[in-house]
Amino acid sequence: MTDIIIRALVVGILVSLCSSLLGVPLVLKRYSMIGDGLSHVAFGAMSVALALNAAPLPVALPIVVLSAVLLLRMGEKTKIRGDAAIALIAGTSLAIGVIAARLSGGTNIDINSYMFGSIWGVEKGDLYLCVPLAAIVLICFAVFYNIIFAVTFDENFASARGLNVGAYNMLLALLTALTVVVGMRLVGTLLISSLIIFPSISAMRVLKSFKGVILCAGILSVVCFSVGIFVTYLVDIPTGAGIVVVNAVMFFLFSLYGKFVKIH
Amino acid sequence: MSSDKFLECKNLTLAYDNHVAVEQVSFSLNKGDYLYIVGENGSGKSTLIKGILNLLPAKQGEIKFFESRNVGYLPQQTSVQRDFPASVNEVVLSGCLDRTKMLPFYNAKDRQKAKSAIDYLKIAHLAKKSFRELSGGERQRVLLARALCCEGSLLVLDEPVNGLDPIATNEMYELILQLNQEKKITVIMISHDIESALKYADKILHMEKRVLFFGSTSAYVNSSAGAAFLHKHCHGGESHD
Numbered sequence: 001m002t003d004i005i006i007r008a009l010v011v012g013i014l015v016s017l018c019s020s021l022l023g024v025p026l027v028l029k030r031y032s033m034i035g036d037g038l039s040h041v042a043f044g045a046m047s048v049a050l051a052l053n054a055a056p057l058p059v060a061l062p063i064v065v066l067s068a069v070l071l072l073r074m075g076e077k078t079k080i081r082g083d084a085a086i087a088l089i090a091g092t093s094l095a096i097g098v099i100a101a102r103l104s105g106g107t108n109i110d111i112n113s114y115m116f117g118s119i120w121g122v123e124k125g126d127l128y129l130c131v132p133l134a135a136i137v138l139i140c141f142a143v144f145y146n147i148i149f150a151v152t153f154d155e156n157f158a159s160a161r162g163l164n165v166g167a168y169n170m171l172l173a174l175l176t177a178l179t180v181v182v183g184m185r186l187v188g189t190l191l192i193s194s195l196i197i198f199p200s201i202s203a204m205r206v207l208k209s210f211k212g213v214i215l216c217a218g219i220l221s222v223v224c225f226s227v228g229i230f231v232t233y234l235v236d237i238p239t240g241a242g243i244v245v246v247n248a249v250m251f252f253l254f255s256l257y258g259k260f261v262k263i264h
Numbered sequence: 265m266s267s268d269k270f271l272e273c274k275n276l277t278l279a280y281d282n283h284v285a286v287e288q289v290s291f292s293l294n295k296g297d298y299l300y301i302v303g304e305n306g307s308g309k310s311t312l313i314k315g316i317l318n319l320l321p322a323k324q325g326e327i328k329f330f331e332s333r334n335v336g337y338l339p340q341q342t343s344v345q346r347d348f349p350a351s352v353n354e355v356v357l358s359g360c361l362d363r364t365k366m367l368p369f370y371n372a373k374d375r376q377k378a379k380s381a382i383d384y385l386k387i388a389h390l391a392k393k394s395f396r397e398l399s400g401g402e403r404q405r406v407l408l409a410r411a412l413c414c415e416g417s418l419l420v421l422d423e424p425v426n427g428l429d430p431i432a433t434n435e436m437y438e439l440i441l442q443l444n445q446e447k448k449i450t451v452i453m454i455s456h457d458i459e460s461a462l463k464y465a466d467k468i469l470h471m472e473k474r475v476l477f478f479g480s481t482s483a484y485v486n487s488s489a490g491a492a493f494l495h496k497h498c499h500g501g502e503s504h505d
Contacts, residue, residue, distance in 0.1 A: 146368045149354065155342075157410070160420075161337075161362045161414065162364075204347075208349055208351060208396075209350060209394065
Protein backbone atom coordinates (compact mmCIF):
# COMPACT_ATOMS: atom_id res chain seq x y z
CA MET A 1 0.00 0.00 0.00
CA THR A 2 2.72 2.51 0.91
CA ASP A 3 4.49 1.55 -2.33
CA ILE A 4 1.42 2.56 -4.28
CA ILE A 5 1.16 5.87 -2.47
CA ILE A 6 4.86 6.66 -2.94
CA ARG A 7 4.74 5.80 -6.63
CA ALA A 8 1.64 7.94 -7.08
CA LEU A 9 3.24 10.89 -5.32
CA VAL A 10 6.53 10.63 -7.20
CA VAL A 11 4.89 10.45 -10.63
CA GLY A 12 2.32 13.08 -9.71
CA ILE A 13 4.81 15.66 -8.48
CA LEU A 14 7.14 15.12 -11.43
CA VAL A 15 4.35 15.44 -13.98
CA SER A 16 2.93 18.50 -12.24
CA LEU A 17 6.32 20.18 -12.33
CA CYS A 18 7.15 19.32 -15.95
CA SER A 19 3.78 20.29 -17.31
CA SER A 20 3.57 23.58 -15.46
CA LEU A 21 7.08 24.70 -16.41
CA LEU A 22 6.60 23.89 -20.09
CA GLY A 23 3.19 25.49 -19.96
CA VAL A 24 4.65 28.96 -19.48
CA PRO A 25 6.51 29.23 -22.83
CA LEU A 26 3.81 27.22 -24.62
CA VAL A 27 1.02 29.54 -23.48
CA LEU A 28 3.06 32.67 -24.22
CA LYS A 29 3.96 31.44 -27.70
CA ARG A 30 0.29 30.61 -28.37
CA TYR A 31 1.27 26.96 -28.65
CA SER A 32 -0.88 25.73 -25.79
CA MET A 33 -3.00 23.56 -28.07
CA ILE A 34 0.06 21.51 -28.97
CA GLY A 35 -0.29 19.70 -25.64
CA ASP A 36 -3.90 18.95 -26.42
CA GLY A 37 -3.05 17.68 -29.90
CA LEU A 38 -0.26 15.48 -28.61
CA SER A 39 -2.48 14.02 -25.93
CA HIS A 40 -4.93 12.87 -28.60
CA VAL A 41 -2.04 11.28 -30.44
CA ALA A 42 -1.03 9.60 -27.19
CA PHE A 43 -4.57 8.26 -26.84
CA GLY A 44 -4.53 6.82 -30.37
CA ALA A 45 -1.11 5.23 -29.88
CA MET A 46 -2.09 3.81 -26.52
CA SER A 47 -5.31 2.31 -27.90
CA VAL A 48 -3.45 0.63 -30.71
CA ALA A 49 -0.82 -0.66 -28.27
CA LEU A 50 -3.50 -2.15 -26.00
CA ALA A 51 -5.24 -3.73 -29.00
CA LEU A 52 -1.95 -5.37 -29.95
CA ASN A 53 -1.28 -6.37 -26.35
CA ALA A 54 1.82 -4.20 -26.18
CA ALA A 55 2.92 -1.96 -23.31
CA PRO A 56 1.22 1.43 -23.87
CA LEU A 57 3.88 3.87 -22.71
CA PRO A 58 6.86 2.53 -24.73
CA VAL A 59 4.66 2.45 -27.85
CA ALA A 60 3.16 5.89 -27.30
CA LEU A 61 6.49 7.59 -26.58
CA PRO A 62 8.11 7.43 -30.05
CA ILE A 63 4.80 8.09 -31.81
CA VAL A 64 4.04 11.19 -29.74
CA VAL A 65 7.59 12.49 -30.16
CA LEU A 66 7.36 11.97 -33.92
CA SER A 67 4.02 13.79 -34.01
CA ALA A 68 5.52 16.71 -32.12
CA VAL A 69 8.20 17.04 -34.78
CA LEU A 70 5.59 16.72 -37.52
CA LEU A 71 3.32 19.33 -35.93
CA LEU A 72 6.06 21.91 -35.77
CA ARG A 73 7.16 21.22 -39.34
CA MET A 74 3.59 21.51 -40.57
CA GLY A 75 3.14 24.76 -38.73
CA GLU A 76 6.33 26.28 -40.08
CA LYS A 77 6.94 24.94 -43.53
CA THR A 78 3.66 24.07 -45.18
CA LYS A 79 0.58 26.02 -46.05
CA ILE A 80 -1.46 24.35 -43.30
CA ARG A 81 -1.62 26.69 -40.33
CA GLY A 82 -0.45 25.53 -36.91
CA ASP A 83 -3.86 25.30 -35.25
CA ALA A 84 -5.37 23.49 -38.24
CA ALA A 85 -2.39 21.11 -38.29
CA ILE A 86 -2.98 20.25 -34.64
CA ALA A 87 -6.68 19.65 -35.23
CA LEU A 88 -5.92 17.38 -38.20
CA ILE A 89 -3.42 15.24 -36.35
CA ALA A 90 -5.49 15.14 -33.16
CA GLY A 91 -8.65 14.11 -34.99
CA THR A 92 -6.93 11.42 -37.01
CA SER A 93 -5.28 9.92 -33.95
CA LEU A 94 -8.48 9.94 -31.94
CA ALA A 95 -10.32 8.21 -34.80
CA ILE A 96 -7.63 5.54 -35.12
CA GLY A 97 -7.68 5.05 -31.35
CA VAL A 98 -11.43 4.58 -31.24
CA ILE A 99 -11.35 2.09 -34.13
CA ALA A 100 -8.51 0.16 -32.50
CA ALA A 101 -10.41 0.05 -29.23
CA ARG A 102 -13.54 -1.30 -30.93
CA LEU A 103 -11.67 -3.92 -32.95
CA SER A 104 -9.94 -5.15 -29.82
CA GLY A 105 -13.29 -5.79 -28.13
CA GLY A 106 -14.79 -2.54 -26.97
CA THR A 107 -13.59 0.08 -24.55
CA ASN A 108 -11.90 -1.81 -21.78
CA ILE A 109 -10.73 -0.79 -18.35
CA ASP A 110 -7.19 -0.07 -19.52
CA ILE A 111 -8.25 2.41 -22.17
CA ASN A 112 -10.43 4.13 -19.64
CA SER A 113 -7.56 4.41 -17.21
CA TYR A 114 -5.34 6.05 -19.82
CA MET A 115 -8.07 8.42 -20.93
CA PHE A 116 -8.82 9.70 -17.46
CA GLY A 117 -5.70 8.69 -15.58
CA SER A 118 -5.18 6.14 -12.86
CA ILE A 119 -2.61 7.50 -10.50
CA TRP A 120 -3.14 4.61 -8.06
CA GLY A 121 -2.38 2.14 -10.82
CA VAL A 122 1.19 3.35 -11.44
CA GLU A 123 3.38 0.26 -11.64
CA LYS A 124 7.08 -0.19 -11.08
CA GLY A 125 7.68 -0.37 -14.84
CA ASP A 126 5.90 2.97 -15.33
CA LEU A 127 8.09 4.47 -12.68
CA TYR A 128 11.30 3.41 -14.45
CA LEU A 129 10.08 5.17 -17.59
CA CYS A 130 8.47 8.21 -15.98
CA VAL A 131 11.25 9.27 -13.64
CA PRO A 132 14.05 9.45 -16.26
CA LEU A 133 11.75 11.20 -18.76
CA ALA A 134 10.68 13.77 -16.21
CA ALA A 135 14.31 14.24 -15.21
CA ILE A 136 15.21 14.94 -18.85
CA VAL A 137 12.47 17.54 -19.10
CA LEU A 138 13.46 19.30 -15.88
CA ILE A 139 17.19 19.30 -16.64
CA CYS A 140 16.72 20.58 -20.20
CA PHE A 141 14.43 23.28 -18.93
CA ALA A 142 16.94 24.41 -16.31
CA VAL A 143 19.93 24.37 -18.67
CA PHE A 144 18.21 26.18 -21.53
CA TYR A 145 16.10 28.46 -19.35
CA ASN A 146 17.64 31.71 -20.61
CA ILE A 147 17.37 30.68 -24.22
CA ILE A 148 13.80 29.52 -23.75
CA PHE A 149 13.04 32.98 -22.40
CA ALA A 150 14.82 34.79 -25.23
CA VAL A 151 13.20 32.71 -27.97
CA THR A 152 9.76 32.93 -26.37
CA PHE A 153 9.98 36.68 -25.92
CA ASP A 154 11.36 37.57 -29.32
CA GLU A 155 12.15 35.03 -32.02
CA ASN A 156 13.40 37.66 -34.46
CA PHE A 157 15.91 39.08 -32.03
CA ALA A 158 17.04 35.63 -30.90
CA SER A 159 17.70 34.45 -34.42
CA ALA A 160 19.55 37.68 -35.23
CA ARG A 161 21.80 36.82 -32.28
CA GLY A 162 22.61 33.55 -33.98
CA LEU A 163 20.45 31.34 -31.78
CA ASN A 164 18.86 28.44 -33.62
CA VAL A 165 15.23 29.30 -32.99
CA GLY A 166 13.92 26.31 -34.93
CA ALA A 167 15.95 23.92 -32.80
CA TYR A 168 14.66 25.44 -29.57
CA ASN A 169 11.07 25.31 -30.74
CA MET A 170 11.70 21.68 -31.54
CA LEU A 171 13.19 21.09 -28.11
CA LEU A 172 10.09 22.62 -26.56
CA ALA A 173 7.81 20.38 -28.62
CA LEU A 174 9.85 17.27 -27.75
CA LEU A 175 9.81 18.07 -24.03
CA THR A 176 6.06 18.58 -24.29
CA ALA A 177 5.74 15.20 -25.98
CA LEU A 178 7.64 13.53 -23.14
CA THR A 179 5.48 15.29 -20.56
CA VAL A 180 2.27 14.25 -22.29
CA VAL A 181 3.34 10.60 -22.33
CA VAL A 182 4.35 10.65 -18.69
CA GLY A 183 1.20 12.59 -17.75
CA MET A 184 -1.09 9.97 -19.31
CA ARG A 185 -0.74 8.00 -16.08
CA LEU A 186 -1.63 10.88 -13.82
CA VAL A 187 -4.61 12.70 -15.27
CA GLY A 188 -5.09 10.82 -18.53
CA THR A 189 -4.74 11.90 -22.12
CA LEU A 190 -7.90 13.98 -22.07
CA LEU A 191 -6.90 16.18 -19.17
CA ILE A 192 -3.12 16.55 -19.49
CA SER A 193 -3.43 19.76 -21.49
CA SER A 194 -5.22 21.44 -18.57
CA LEU A 195 -2.25 20.56 -16.41
CA ILE A 196 -0.01 22.29 -18.92
CA ILE A 197 -2.11 25.42 -19.27
CA PHE A 198 -3.76 26.15 -15.90
CA PRO A 199 -0.76 26.73 -13.61
CA SER A 200 0.97 29.09 -16.03
CA ILE A 201 -2.04 31.26 -16.78
CA SER A 202 -2.87 31.39 -13.07
CA ALA A 203 0.67 32.52 -12.30
CA MET A 204 0.53 35.14 -15.07
CA ARG A 205 -2.52 36.76 -13.43
CA VAL A 206 -0.44 37.64 -10.41
CA LEU A 207 3.28 37.83 -11.22
CA LYS A 208 5.19 40.23 -13.40
CA SER A 209 8.51 38.59 -14.20
CA PHE A 210 9.24 35.47 -16.23
CA LYS A 211 11.18 33.87 -13.42
CA GLY A 212 8.39 34.66 -10.97
CA VAL A 213 5.79 33.13 -13.26
CA ILE A 214 7.89 29.99 -13.78
CA LEU A 215 8.49 29.45 -10.06
CA CYS A 216 4.90 30.23 -9.13
CA ALA A 217 3.51 27.92 -11.83
CA GLY A 218 5.73 25.07 -10.63
CA ILE A 219 4.81 25.47 -6.97
CA LEU A 220 1.15 26.04 -7.70
CA SER A 221 1.00 22.92 -9.85
CA VAL A 222 2.52 20.72 -7.14
CA VAL A 223 0.20 22.25 -4.53
CA CYS A 224 -2.86 21.67 -6.71
CA PHE A 225 -1.78 18.08 -7.27
CA SER A 226 -1.31 17.49 -3.56
CA VAL A 227 -4.64 19.03 -2.62
CA GLY A 228 -6.35 17.20 -5.48
CA ILE A 229 -4.98 13.78 -4.60
CA PHE A 230 -5.79 14.26 -0.91
CA VAL A 231 -9.36 15.40 -1.49
CA THR A 232 -10.09 12.73 -4.09
CA TYR A 233 -8.70 10.13 -1.70
CA LEU A 234 -11.17 11.21 0.99
CA VAL A 235 -14.14 11.66 -1.33
CA ASP A 236 -14.35 8.94 -3.91
CA ILE A 237 -14.03 10.89 -7.18
CA PRO A 238 -11.60 10.37 -10.10
CA THR A 239 -8.17 11.72 -9.12
CA GLY A 240 -7.18 13.26 -12.48
CA ALA A 241 -10.44 15.14 -12.79
CA GLY A 242 -10.19 16.28 -9.18
CA ILE A 243 -6.69 17.73 -9.74
CA VAL A 244 -7.90 19.64 -12.78
CA VAL A 245 -10.83 21.08 -10.84
CA VAL A 246 -8.47 22.25 -8.08
CA ASN A 247 -6.39 23.95 -10.78
CA ALA A 248 -9.49 25.62 -12.18
CA VAL A 249 -10.48 26.91 -8.73
CA MET A 250 -6.97 28.28 -8.19
CA PHE A 251 -7.13 30.00 -11.57
CA PHE A 252 -10.35 31.68 -10.49
CA LEU A 253 -8.81 32.82 -7.18
CA PHE A 254 -5.63 34.08 -8.86
CA SER A 255 -7.68 35.99 -11.43
CA LEU A 256 -9.68 37.66 -8.66
CA TYR A 257 -6.49 38.55 -6.81
CA GLY A 258 -4.95 39.94 -10.01
CA LYS A 259 -8.03 42.08 -10.63
CA PHE A 260 -8.20 43.50 -7.13
CA VAL A 261 -4.52 44.15 -6.64
CA LYS A 262 -4.24 45.64 -10.15
CA ILE A 263 -1.16 43.87 -11.40
CA HIS A 264 -1.17 45.26 -14.91
CA MET B 265 33.65 61.50 -39.63
CA SER B 266 36.21 58.82 -40.38
CA SER B 267 35.96 57.12 -43.73
CA ASP B 268 36.84 53.57 -42.67
CA LYS B 269 34.73 51.20 -44.66
CA PHE B 270 32.28 49.32 -42.46
CA LEU B 271 30.02 47.31 -44.70
CA GLU B 272 29.70 46.64 -48.39
CA CYS B 273 26.77 45.11 -50.23
CA LYS B 274 27.60 43.99 -53.76
CA ASN B 275 24.91 43.02 -56.27
CA LEU B 276 22.95 41.43 -53.47
CA THR B 277 19.90 39.39 -54.47
CA LEU B 278 17.68 37.90 -51.76
CA ALA B 279 14.74 35.58 -52.32
CA TYR B 280 12.19 33.50 -50.43
CA ASP B 281 12.00 30.21 -52.31
CA ASN B 282 11.47 31.53 -55.81
CA HIS B 283 10.13 34.94 -54.96
CA VAL B 284 12.87 37.53 -55.42
CA ALA B 285 12.38 40.32 -52.90
CA VAL B 286 15.68 42.19 -53.23
CA GLU B 287 17.48 42.38 -56.54
CA GLN B 288 21.01 43.48 -57.37
CA VAL B 289 21.36 45.84 -54.44
CA SER B 290 24.74 47.52 -53.99
CA PHE B 291 25.74 50.06 -51.39
CA SER B 292 28.46 50.64 -48.86
CA LEU B 293 28.66 52.26 -45.45
CA ASN B 294 31.50 53.84 -43.54
CA LYS B 295 31.99 53.48 -39.82
CA GLY B 296 29.63 55.77 -37.96
CA ASP B 297 27.23 56.29 -40.87
CA TYR B 298 23.53 56.80 -40.23
CA LEU B 299 21.54 55.16 -43.02
CA TYR B 300 17.80 55.35 -43.59
CA ILE B 301 16.24 52.70 -45.80
CA VAL B 302 13.03 54.08 -47.28
CA GLY B 303 10.52 52.74 -49.77
CA GLU B 304 6.90 51.67 -50.15
CA ASN B 305 5.49 48.61 -48.38
CA GLY B 306 6.78 45.43 -49.97
CA SER B 307 9.79 47.14 -51.50
CA GLY B 308 12.19 44.68 -49.85
CA LYS B 309 13.39 46.84 -46.95
CA SER B 310 12.77 44.19 -44.31
CA THR B 311 14.21 41.48 -46.52
CA LEU B 312 17.40 43.48 -46.97
CA ILE B 313 17.61 43.78 -43.17
CA LYS B 314 17.28 40.02 -42.90
CA GLY B 315 20.18 39.65 -45.27
CA ILE B 316 22.31 42.06 -43.24
CA LEU B 317 21.40 40.20 -40.04
CA ASN B 318 22.42 36.93 -41.66
CA LEU B 319 18.90 35.50 -41.37
CA LEU B 320 18.51 34.96 -45.10
CA PRO B 321 21.32 33.63 -47.29
CA ALA B 322 22.26 35.66 -50.35
CA LYS B 323 21.02 34.18 -53.59
CA GLN B 324 23.56 36.22 -55.49
CA GLY B 325 26.15 38.79 -54.55
CA GLU B 326 27.54 39.30 -51.08
CA ILE B 327 27.50 41.38 -47.92
CA LYS B 328 30.92 42.10 -46.58
CA PHE B 329 31.61 43.32 -43.05
CA PHE B 330 34.98 44.93 -42.51
CA GLU B 331 34.70 44.54 -38.73
CA SER B 332 33.05 41.84 -36.66
CA ARG B 333 29.52 41.01 -37.73
CA ASN B 334 28.14 41.78 -34.29
CA VAL B 335 24.84 43.54 -34.76
CA GLY B 336 22.44 45.03 -32.25
CA TYR B 337 18.92 44.63 -33.54
CA LEU B 338 15.68 46.35 -32.63
CA PRO B 339 12.93 44.38 -34.36
CA GLN B 340 9.32 45.45 -34.53
CA GLN B 341 7.32 44.49 -31.47
CA THR B 342 5.22 41.37 -31.80
CA SER B 343 1.76 40.55 -30.49
CA VAL B 344 3.33 37.97 -28.15
CA GLN B 345 5.09 40.75 -26.23
CA ARG B 346 1.99 42.76 -25.50
CA ASP B 347 1.03 40.80 -22.38
CA PHE B 348 4.33 39.06 -21.72
CA PRO B 349 5.27 38.66 -18.05
CA ALA B 350 8.93 39.67 -18.07
CA SER B 351 10.79 42.20 -15.98
CA VAL B 352 12.78 44.90 -17.75
CA ASN B 353 15.94 43.36 -16.28
CA GLU B 354 15.15 40.00 -17.81
CA VAL B 355 14.49 41.51 -21.23
CA VAL B 356 17.68 43.57 -21.29
CA LEU B 357 19.82 40.68 -20.04
CA SER B 358 18.57 38.48 -22.86
CA GLY B 359 20.55 40.73 -25.21
CA CYS B 360 23.73 39.18 -23.81
CA LEU B 361 22.93 35.74 -25.19
CA ASP B 362 24.62 34.56 -28.32
CA ARG B 363 25.63 31.34 -29.94
CA THR B 364 29.26 31.56 -28.85
CA LYS B 365 28.41 30.63 -25.28
CA MET B 366 28.98 27.05 -24.28
CA LEU B 367 26.25 27.20 -21.66
CA PRO B 368 23.46 29.75 -21.81
CA PHE B 369 23.91 31.32 -18.39
CA TYR B 370 24.63 34.95 -17.54
CA ASN B 371 27.85 35.86 -15.74
CA ALA B 372 28.85 38.95 -13.80
CA LYS B 373 30.11 40.62 -16.99
CA ASP B 374 26.73 40.16 -18.66
CA ARG B 375 24.94 41.66 -15.68
CA GLN B 376 27.33 44.60 -15.77
CA LYS B 377 26.66 45.07 -19.51
CA ALA B 378 22.92 45.05 -18.89
CA LYS B 379 23.25 47.49 -16.02
CA SER B 380 25.28 49.99 -18.01
CA ALA B 381 22.86 49.74 -20.95
CA ILE B 382 19.98 50.41 -18.56
CA ASP B 383 21.82 53.36 -17.00
CA TYR B 384 22.83 54.77 -20.38
CA LEU B 385 19.23 54.81 -21.58
CA LYS B 386 18.00 56.17 -18.23
CA ILE B 387 15.54 53.38 -17.52
CA ALA B 388 16.95 52.28 -14.14
CA HIS B 389 13.67 53.28 -12.48
CA LEU B 390 11.86 50.77 -14.71
CA ALA B 391 14.26 47.86 -14.12
CA LYS B 392 11.99 45.92 -11.78
CA LYS B 393 8.80 46.73 -13.66
CA SER B 394 7.07 44.33 -15.99
CA PHE B 395 7.47 44.85 -19.73
CA ARG B 396 3.70 44.69 -20.16
CA GLU B 397 3.01 47.67 -17.87
CA LEU B 398 5.28 50.03 -19.82
CA SER B 399 4.25 52.67 -22.32
CA GLY B 400 5.17 52.27 -25.97
CA GLY B 401 8.12 54.64 -25.69
CA GLU B 402 9.43 52.94 -22.54
CA ARG B 403 9.23 49.56 -24.24
CA GLN B 404 11.29 50.77 -27.17
CA ARG B 405 13.92 52.10 -24.76
CA VAL B 406 14.05 48.70 -23.07
CA LEU B 407 14.45 46.93 -26.40
CA LEU B 408 17.13 49.43 -27.37
CA ALA B 409 18.96 48.64 -24.12
CA ARG B 410 18.75 44.95 -25.01
CA ALA B 411 20.26 45.73 -28.42
CA LEU B 412 23.10 47.64 -26.70
CA CYS B 413 23.98 44.51 -24.71
CA CYS B 414 25.10 42.92 -27.96
CA GLU B 415 27.94 45.47 -28.00
CA GLY B 416 27.78 45.58 -31.77
CA SER B 417 29.28 48.36 -33.80
CA LEU B 418 26.13 48.29 -35.93
CA LEU B 419 22.59 48.96 -34.79
CA VAL B 420 19.72 47.85 -37.03
CA LEU B 421 16.26 49.27 -36.31
CA ASP B 422 13.02 48.24 -37.96
CA GLU B 423 10.54 51.12 -37.79
CA PRO B 424 11.49 52.03 -34.21
CA VAL B 425 8.88 54.78 -33.80
CA ASN B 426 5.95 52.78 -35.09
CA GLY B 427 2.93 53.50 -32.90
CA LEU B 428 4.69 56.01 -30.64
CA ASP B 429 3.21 59.37 -29.76
CA PRO B 430 5.03 62.49 -31.05
CA ILE B 431 6.94 63.12 -27.81
CA ALA B 432 8.13 59.52 -27.49
CA THR B 433 8.98 59.54 -31.20
CA ASN B 434 11.21 62.56 -30.75
CA GLU B 435 12.92 61.08 -27.70
CA MET B 436 13.58 57.86 -29.58
CA TYR B 437 15.14 59.70 -32.53
CA GLU B 438 17.33 61.76 -30.21
CA LEU B 439 18.48 58.62 -28.37
CA ILE B 440 19.44 56.91 -31.61
CA LEU B 441 21.31 60.01 -32.74
CA GLN B 442 23.10 60.11 -29.39
CA LEU B 443 24.17 56.46 -29.79
CA ASN B 444 25.36 57.22 -33.30
CA GLN B 445 27.38 60.24 -32.26
CA GLU B 446 28.60 59.36 -28.75
CA LYS B 447 29.25 55.67 -29.19
CA LYS B 448 30.13 55.91 -32.89
CA ILE B 449 27.66 53.15 -33.65
CA THR B 450 26.75 52.72 -37.30
CA VAL B 451 22.96 52.88 -37.67
CA ILE B 452 20.70 51.33 -40.28
CA MET B 453 17.05 52.22 -39.89
CA ILE B 454 13.97 51.23 -41.82
CA SER B 455 11.46 54.03 -41.71
CA HIS B 456 8.39 55.52 -43.29
CA ASP B 457 9.11 58.84 -41.69
CA ILE B 458 10.81 60.70 -44.52
CA GLU B 459 10.94 63.96 -42.60
CA SER B 460 13.05 62.42 -39.85
CA ALA B 461 15.24 60.87 -42.54
CA LEU B 462 16.04 64.33 -43.89
CA LYS B 463 16.77 65.51 -40.38
CA TYR B 464 18.93 62.66 -39.08
CA ALA B 465 20.32 60.50 -41.88
CA ASP B 466 23.76 60.82 -43.46
CA LYS B 467 22.78 58.50 -46.26
CA ILE B 468 19.55 57.28 -47.76
CA LEU B 469 18.83 54.05 -49.55
CA HIS B 470 15.57 54.21 -51.46
CA MET B 471 14.40 50.77 -52.50
CA GLU B 472 11.88 49.39 -54.90
CA LYS B 473 13.15 45.81 -54.96
CA ARG B 474 16.20 47.36 -56.65
CA VAL B 475 18.00 50.49 -55.58
CA LEU B 476 16.22 53.63 -56.77
CA PHE B 477 18.65 55.87 -55.01
CA PHE B 478 21.67 55.55 -52.79
CA GLY B 479 23.73 58.47 -51.61
CA SER B 480 23.91 61.33 -49.21
CA THR B 481 20.76 62.90 -47.83
CA SER B 482 21.40 66.22 -49.51
CA ALA B 483 21.84 64.54 -52.90
CA TYR B 484 18.62 62.59 -52.32
CA VAL B 485 16.49 65.71 -52.03
CA ASN B 486 17.66 66.79 -55.48
CA SER B 487 17.36 63.36 -57.12
CA SER B 488 14.32 62.43 -59.17
CA ALA B 489 13.51 59.44 -56.91
CA GLY B 490 13.82 61.62 -53.86
CA ALA B 491 11.74 64.46 -55.23
CA ALA B 492 8.91 62.13 -56.19
CA PHE B 493 8.96 60.28 -52.85
CA LEU B 494 9.12 63.49 -50.87
CA HIS B 495 6.25 64.96 -52.80
CA LYS B 496 4.16 61.90 -51.98
CA HIS B 497 5.07 61.42 -48.32
CA CYS B 498 6.13 64.76 -46.96
CA HIS B 499 3.64 66.85 -45.08
CA GLY B 500 4.48 69.75 -47.37
CA GLY B 501 3.46 67.65 -50.37
CA GLU B 502 -0.09 66.97 -49.30
CA SER B 503 -2.70 68.85 -47.39
CA HIS B 504 -3.08 67.69 -43.82
CA ASP B 505 -5.60 68.71 -41.26
